[in-house]
């Protein structure tokens with residue numbers, strides 16, 4: 001197993017100043033068509049680099065997952081368990097993780113023995129999502145030659161990461177049972193754009209009023225055919241279909 005300690009990569013911004021440069025649907029502070037044109041160019045530039053990333057992943061025969069959720073839903077915890085199970089199956093993983101500050105998550109993930117690269121976005125205004133250029137830069141620190149699966153843990157945010165193609169092959173959204181059943185309806189883009197949903201922290205259900213059936217129904221209203229698997233990142237319960245899906249996707253890449 002290659003070991004590469006987590007290190008800091010600064011994601012480049014789309015424009016050369018601070019602020020929040022990406023296309024929200026609810027722009028309500030002036031700018032009109034010019035603002036929309038700038039946003040279009042930002043996304044076009046990102047998409048071109050995402051395609052380049054995808055070509056690079058194809059060359060290296062690596063399957064790439066983009067894992068997204070609100071802050072604290074349990075992405076890192078779930079991924080640590082996931083990586084452990086995949087390692088036992090002989091699947092070689094690497095991780096890129098995005099946060100505004102700290103390398104905590106790269107350190108936690110690297111403790112499993114996989115190469116882990118941390119991207120911090122704080123130096124450039126604290127982007128709330130990863131971008132294709134940021135991933136490209138992080139790849140400079142990863143040797144993908146023996147890697148079957150590259151997992152990207154996006155910045156904790158249930159909105160913005162869904163707007164940016166990073167060159168991934170599949171998207172996973174993690175919704176935890178402490179967040180409320182209505183989140184898929186309030187933040188539909190994330191659920192519409194994902195291929196799989198993990199309903200995490202199910203070990204806490206006995207202590208909550210959370211209605212799992214309603215949460216699943218809400219996800220299905222937004223994305224009718226998407227698999228939704230209840231899991232506990234803490235205990236490892238419910239992981240079988242999730243691990244099987246990853247194996248299938250790697251096999252068919």
Ligand SMILES: Nc1nc2c(ncn2[C@@H]2O[C@H](COP(=O)(O)OP(=O)(O)OP(=O)(O)O)[C@@H](O)[C@H]2O)c(=O)[nH]1
Pocket residue numbers: 069070071072073074075076077078105155156157200201202203204231232233234235
């Ligand atoms: N009870 C319980 N706690 C969990 C579970 N998964 C994560 N947690 C806890 O939830 C908190 C946040 O978990 P993380 O894995 O750091 O969440 P994250 O989504 O990676 O957070 P960010 O990267 O900051 O967005 C930690 O205290 C975890 O121990 C779970 O399945 N059950």
Ligand SMILES: [Mg+2]
Pocket residue numbers: 075076077105153
């Ligand atoms: Mg995390």
